[in-house]
Amino acid sequence: MRRVVSLFLPSWPTDRLRRRGGASRAEDVPAPDQPLVTARPDHGRKILAAVNGPARALGLVPGMTLTKARSLAPRLTVVDADPEADLAALRRLALWCGRYSPFVAPDPPSGVWIDVTGCAQLFGSEPALLKDLHRRIARAGYALQIAAADTPGCAHAVARHVPAGRPVTIQSGDQRKAMALLPIAALRLEPETVEGLRKLGFERIEQLIETPRGPLARRFGRLLHQRLDQALGYAPEAIEPLLPPRAPHCRRDLVEPIATPEAFAMVIRDLVADLGAQLVQLGHGARRLDCYFHRVDGQARAIRIGTATPSRDTAHLAKLLIARIEQVEPGLGVEGMTLIAPLTEPLASSQNDLARAGERKPDLGGLIDALANRFGQASLHRAAPRPGMPERSVAMVPALTQAIRRRWADDLPRPGRLLDPPQEIQVTAMLPDHPPAMFVWRRKRFRVTQADGPERLHGEWWREAGHEARTPYAVRDYFQVEVEGGGRYWLFRLGDGERSASGRMRWFIHGAFA
Structure with missing residues (x-):
């Protein structure tokens, strides 16, 4: 079942300015508990483009004129809006969110989509993934709301219209129940459409669900029920993934759609061979690979593998990817596949020792990769000594961490x-x-x-x-x-x-x- 996370940043432009530590104008960014807004010109006047939490508490909202805002908050700090910088920073944040899923995309002006289908097991569970995402973004100084659901539309609506101090999880199949009492504006409709529906007496989404579609479709167009069906899971909604710039990648467009594991495996081997040649030219090895499956219905699915050490061993990388094919839902068929290495590290060429050509060292890296991609990286670790009382003398470190010089004393045995x-x-x-x-x-x-x-x-x-x-x-x-x-x-x-x-x-x- 597909699972999508909507990350909503209600004060994104002002939080970005405060985190940057400065502004485009001479004024200093105020303390976090002071009102801060951005403003943009509009027909000879200035209106508010974004407001932070303290400004919102004073009654300031986007779209309000700057003159009225100053009357409500005389000590208001105003910075010129910079939508291009906000969008560029949002794209960088979306790329950072790639740590949770290969499917991430900015949701302008203040959101990020994360398709976490099949990724929750790498963090133990979906609540653990959401908790880690919430903790990291909040610690960076951003106000945020997070919701997870089966559909992008439902996650988007809940994240923006169900205030909560923690991530909100909509159980699989509960989209209709979660959406019923939300306002119709949660369907991402044009303001004119929302206003027209309100004049007809529609306030909540449950009213639209129970109303015959014909008359409303003739008056407001097909987008109204398209958004409703997308949110409820009756119609597909694709998320175009954001790919890291300048990352090694390759693509195969197929003459005919494919849907069998054997066909996927054949294409994966070709893609890994092409990508391996690029990595050799760069002198890098892959630490993470994302393989995208572009379906004929416009949607896409992805699988991700990681390696404990940089690798460009095509046979090893292909084996790891093929082991995860079962997670792919091909739908009516896949018409194209893309392989990208969003994370690489320098990997120098090595020469075999001819004197020991008959000896074969154990491939710990390959074993760790196979286990980590099956059970999750958090499930693999090694014990290392550290100073302290016996109950604190053992540290759990990554399985392939560098050798630690400290050793346990052989003459001082410890119980098992x-x-x-x-x-x-x-x-x-x-x-x-x-x-x-x-x-x-x-x-x-x-x-x-x-x-x-x-x-x-x-x-x-x-x-x-x-x-x-x-x-x-x-x-x-x-x-x-x-x-x-x-x-x-x-x-x-x-x-x-x-x-x-x-x-x-x-x-x-x-x-x-x-």
Whole structure:
């Protein structure tokens, strides 16, 4: 099922000016809580083109004359509107949104389309994708609203007419329910059409749905019901993807439409071969490939693969793309295919070592690529050591990250299973340095037969002040103990066993050895 995200930026021109840190005129951009507007000439006067949140709160709206706006907000900061710069910046934002999907397109004047069909699994789920998008855009300083639905029209309407502080998700098949109570202006109609419908008594979309189409079509034209059908999913609506400029790409226009996986695989191999030649000339390797399938109904579908390291191995890249063909919905057939490498990195040529020609190194990069494109990049990682207490001594890093010089100490073994947080136990032991003779954990008594220790760990002085007061495990003496029955556990005592200031002399179990 197709899923489309509409990213709406209600204060895009003013937020862009504030993020740029300056303006085209002499005035400085005011603080975020001060009103800021852009204005454009209109028949000898100036009208507002865009307003920020504080200006909107004062009653200022786009289309209002500048004279009236100044009467409502005397300390108003006004900057000349620059639609071309706004559109260019919106295109750059749309290209940045390509991290979420190969299908992105600007939705002027203040929106972006993102077709996330088949992309949610790379982020774990669709809510996780939307949450990440919302967090990144909001952190950049932009006001935004996000909606996801089966159709572009429904997502567009909900994003602009259902205010929410978080992304809004319309469940698959619920377009009619979501659109019913929205105003007719949410259908992206001309202002004259909206005004004419209001004069006839139409205020909500549900009224249009239940009204016979003939009389309205004769008066307002076919666009009215076309927009309605597109929003409800009865008619297709294509999104023309925005391709990165100067990115290596190639295209095949087909004599006859194709719709079988075998035919797709054949064309993909040809496209990858052409693209590989371009990458060789550039001295680059692909880190991301997007393959677009142009359908005969004007719509398009896309698949995306990524690589852990730069690659121009045509057989490997083709294999990754062919593995995702099952995600493509060909519809009535595909009449063209485009392959583009939106992300590349320099890749120097290498020469084989003739002395070791018979040896074959393991292809970890190929394995990582295959697993990442199937299960998602977030599902693959490796454990690396980092300084800190045992529960914070393991960092999860990308699977093919550069080698880390730090190593775990071989003479200080750690249990294969840690309890986080450590669980308190009752212990019988002699202070200050004797190991436990017996302990009680989960109402069960364990008698210690052998022990090794203590191993003293001190607090993490580099952590923020006051943290150890909240987590009182600063000074610890660790013991490895073996109990009757063969179990081996890792215990520690708070404090050094002598000074009460170093800890409260309480005991905890922190893990178990295999």
